[in-house]
Amino acid sequence: MDQAPGSRPDDARSGLPVCYRHTDRETGVRCTRCERPVCPECMVSASVGFQCPECVRNGSGTGHAPTANRPRTLAGGTVAADPHLVTKVLMGLCLAVFVVQLAVGDRFTDRFSLLGLAYVPELGSVEGVAEGQWYRLLTSMFLHLDYFHVFSNLLSLWFVGRYVEEALGRTRYLALYLLSGLAGGALAYLVDAPNQPSLGASGAILGVFGALAVLVRRQRYDMRPIVAMLVIMAIITFGWSNVSWEAHVGGLVGGAVIGFAMVHAPRDRRALVQYGTCALVLAVIVVVTLLRTAQLT
Structure with a gap:
């Protein structure tokens, strides 16, 4: 389940937040738009910092069109509406x-x-x-x-x-x-x-x-x-x-x-x-x- 923007799930051992999509992965990076913690696999490059896939998909990144910096697949390809x-x-x-x-x-x-x-x-x-x-x-x-x-x-x-x-x-x-x-x-x-x-x-x-x-x-x-x-x-x-x-x-x-x-x-x-x-x-x-x-x- 997605966590609300601004929430901070902390790991008891290190104090680092975990990725909102991969709860077994610690990360020190947050989406510049909604502040969700994102791991390297989920983060999408933006003009400043990184954004989460949801913000990019919805086109909510500041100064970006909905098609800019789309979420990427594991190999770096663009995530398509029909992946098959x-x-x-x-x-x-x-x-x-x-x-x-x-x-x-x-x-x-x-x-x-x-x-x-x-x-x-x-x-x-x-x-x-x-x-x-x-x-x-x-x-x-x-x-x-x-x-x-x-x-x-x-x-x-x-x-x-x-x-x-x-x-x-x-x-x-x-x-x-x-x-x-x-x-x-x-x-x-x-x-x-x-x-x-x-x-x-x-x-x-x-x-x-x-x-x-x-x-x-x-x-x-x-x-x-x-x-x-x-x-x-x-x-x-x-x-x-x-x-x-x-x-x-x-x-x-x-x-x-x-x-x-x-x-x-x-x-x-x-x-x-x-x-x-x-x-x-x-x-x-x-x-x-x-x-x-x-x-x-």
Whole structure:
């Protein structure tokens, strides 16, 4: 329950007030508007001092418009009215593309799935990333084999994606998702046989899960559910046939690296570290793709 402005909850041991939102955290900082005690996670920079999320959200900061200095997520993103919007849009895209696959048939799937280099009879030509069709690294992330494939991935994305999006914010979350999927595709392109097609959102979703594991560790929550899910994913990845372990591993590692940068970046260099890491991961993806293309051509 929120405390009234000006109240001073004191800790018996140190005499310091505790954050009005996190009662286990002592703080010496108060909102310059309502004087609520705020911890570093809750404080929002103002022209003078700091403000609490409520004052910023209501636009009550002196001299500030309601949109100025909005509350920030754990990773520094803007808190949105719908914190799960990007997850919903990604799920909608996967479902819409699957409907198109059912309507158009194999010709559509063959055109946009991940393929290194092969002759495709349905298309009557040599196709693949090595032929310059780099778009396949992206489009294959939204294709699926069958009903079970698409709905299991959508369920997994909803389960893990909404928490990560809420913690990172929309832009950072979207960057995480796309780069994780590209990382998984790049590793599959590098290791798989060139004529082995692959498709699915699993690499991107594993990347989101990797970021979730980092986030749970950062918040010091119970890691046992995460470890159990990792074991299940490992069994599925390496125990089932027709599963691209390369896409899973590449997505998981890429997502964990980006997630670590997102939640552990120092506040004063947050954007530089976060987007610099994203750029570095993208550069690695490009280099891997170029090296594999040079081998195949």
